Amino acid sequence: VARRFAAxxxxxxxxxxxxxxxxxxxxxxxxxxxxxxxxQQARPSVRPARPLRLTVNAVSHDAENAYRVPLALDGPxxxxxxxxxxxxxxNGTRVTSVER
Amino acid sequence: MTSATAARDRGAAWLVLGLGGGAAALTAALLLGxxxxxxxxxxxxxxxxxxxxxxxxxxxxxxxxDYVALYRRAGEQYGLDWAVLAAVGKVETDHGRAALxxxxxxxxxxxxxxxxxxxxxxxxxxxxxxxxxWAVYGTDGDGDGDRDVYDAADAIPGAARYLQASGAPDDYxxxxxxxxxxxxxxxxxxDWAARYRGAVAGAPAGQAQRxxxxxxxxxxxxxxAMQCDARIVPDVRFLIERFSLRLTxxxxxxxxxxxxxxxxxLAVDVVPADGDxxxxxxxxxxxxxxxxxxxxxxxxxxxAPIRVVLYNGYPGHGDPAHCAAxxxxxxxxxxxxxxLTAPLTPAPWVVALSTIET
Numbered sequence: 001v002a003r004r005f006a007a008x009x010x011x012x013x014x015x016x017x018x019x020x021x022x023x024x025x026x027x028x029x030x031x032x033x034x035x036x037x038x039x040q041q042a043r044p045s046v047r048p049a050r051p052l053r054l055t056v057n058a059v060s061h062d063a064e065n066a067y068r069v070p071l072a073l074d075g076p077x078x079x080x081x082x083x084x085x086x087x088x089x090x091n092g093t094r095v096t097s098v099e100r
Numbered sequence: 101m102t103s104a105t106a107a108r109d110r111g112a113a114w115l116v117l118g119l120g121g122g123a124a125a126l127t128a129a130l131l132l133g134x135x136x137x138x139x140x141x142x143x144x145x146x147x148x149x150x151x152x153x154x155x156x157x158x159x160x161x162x163x164x165x166d167y168v169a170l171y172r173r174a175g176e177q178y179g180l181d182w183a184v185l186a187a188v189g190k191v192e193t194d195h196g197r198a199a200l201x202x203x204x205x206x207x208x209x210x211x212x213x214x215x216x217x218x219x220x221x222x223x224x225x226x227x228x229x230x231x232x233x234w235a236v237y238g239t240d241g242d243g244d245g246d247r248d249v250y251d252a253a254d255a256i257p258g259a260a261r262y263l264q265a266s267g268a269p270d271d272y273x274x275x276x277x278x279x280x281x282x283x284x285x286x287x288x289x290x291d292w293a294a295r296y297r298g299a300v301a302g303a304p305a306g307q308a309q310r311x312x313x314x315x316x317x318x319x320x321x322x323x324x325a326m327q328c329d330a331r332i333v334p335d336v337r338f339l340i341e342r343f344s345l346r347l348t349x350x351x352x353x354x355x356x357x358x359x360x361x362x363x364x365x366l367a368v369d370v371v372p373a374d375g376d377x378x379x380x381x382x383x384x385x386x387x388x389x390x391x392x393x394x395x396x397x398x399x400x401x402x403x404a405p406i407r408v409v410l411y412n413g414y415p416g417h418g419d420p421a422h423c424a425a426x427x428x429x430x431x432x433x434x435x436x437x438x439x440l441t442a443p444l445t446p447a448p449w450v451v452a453l454s455t456i457e458t
Contacts, residue, residue, distance in 0.1 A: 044208060
């Protein structure tokens with residue numbers, strides 16, 4: 001779930017806001033998170049955005065029965081970008097938040 | 101840090117799924133040396149004056165000279181890393197050189213204007229609404245009597261004010277995301293900032309020196325709940341401020357290697373203050389870590405005053421991709437060079453970068 005969300009999120013983050021991509025996000029994120037992601041609008045910059053190459057590099061299981069999944073850039077510099085919080089919901093396993 | 105301690109501290113188990121081999125490499129410019137200039141404080145606690153980075157060769161080649169001066173002045177004025185400010189200017193408008201709508205006049209499709217692309221309340225012109233941050237953070241940076249969003253002398257300090265209000269310097273990632281809501285943007289800005297940073301200003305190499313024990317062993321590290329050997333406290337402060345790190349351990353009577361430097365107060369465990377493990381990588385490389393010596397702690401290559409650098413590739417240490425569950429708590433460990441001594445006693449001498457005035 002985290003990998004599928006990360007792939008879709010990176011494209012959305014870079015400005016691809018098509019219906020297919022929104023459906024991909026909806027299949028892996030809670031409605032609340034989807035709404036937050038869709039509300040984030042980036043301004044254009046001098047060079048076009050390119051999707052980040054995000055890689056899932058670890059998973060931790062915390063006391064609240066949630067999984068925390070840090071995403072890093074794939075390749076140097078190996079910097080942490082965000083951490084996904086993944087939990088089990090009535091609709092299945094979903095990403096519930098994106099923490100920076 | 102021992103496995104038991106790690107498990108207790110984290111309360112969470114990490115399962116490494118794999119990070120590409122290239123991920124260990126960091127392109128951030130490495131610095132040639134560092135020194136901490138200390139001033140006597142009323143309590144005797146040393147107060148380092150932290151030097152800013154000089155512009156790198158890339159910065160000098162890429163940024164117009166007047167912009168370099170404005171970024172550095174604004175950074176100094178608002179206590180920010182000038183390189184981050186410059187990186188924002190680079191990503192936004194290529195330091196005002198972009199021939200796009202809204203850079204020198206008018207607004208772009210989101211209603212943003214000027215070299216730093218502030219929202220000026222112009223509304224949505226087709227791709228969103230940048231709001232009107234200029235009304236709040238715009239400033240008359242050059243004292244010419246106006247606040248001109250198209251004038252870099254006003255816009256750059258305005259951007260500094262905005263970043264500061266958004267969390268910088270404590271959390272640059274959050275502040276940059278607030279500036280423009282995209283993770284690609286944050287990554288690109290941080291990448292340019294790393295390219296723009298040169299050597300630490302006024303930091304001659306090779307200032308490490310042996311400091312004898314003067315009767316005072318442990319001292320608190322300001323801003324933390326930790327204690328270290330008093331002789332390395334200024335170095336520790338430099339380390340955590342220069343690389344934006346958080347101290348998770350220094351002196352410890354137990355829970356660490358009994359014959360190591362934690363029971364002497366001469367080792368630190370650090371993690372990135374903002375979750376960006378590129379910061380620990382930068383610090384590790386600064387003190388001599390590299391992949392080919394990682395398994396031995398890079399003892400033969402460690403830069404003074406550091407004796408060993410335990411990071412990716414050394415068991416029980418490293419970033420979350422290399423410090424796997426169960427019982428591994430991701431961190432960078434640095435030990436200072438010192439004279440041999442028994443555990444839980446002060447070392448007769450310690451190598452430190454700083455000089456201490458008491």
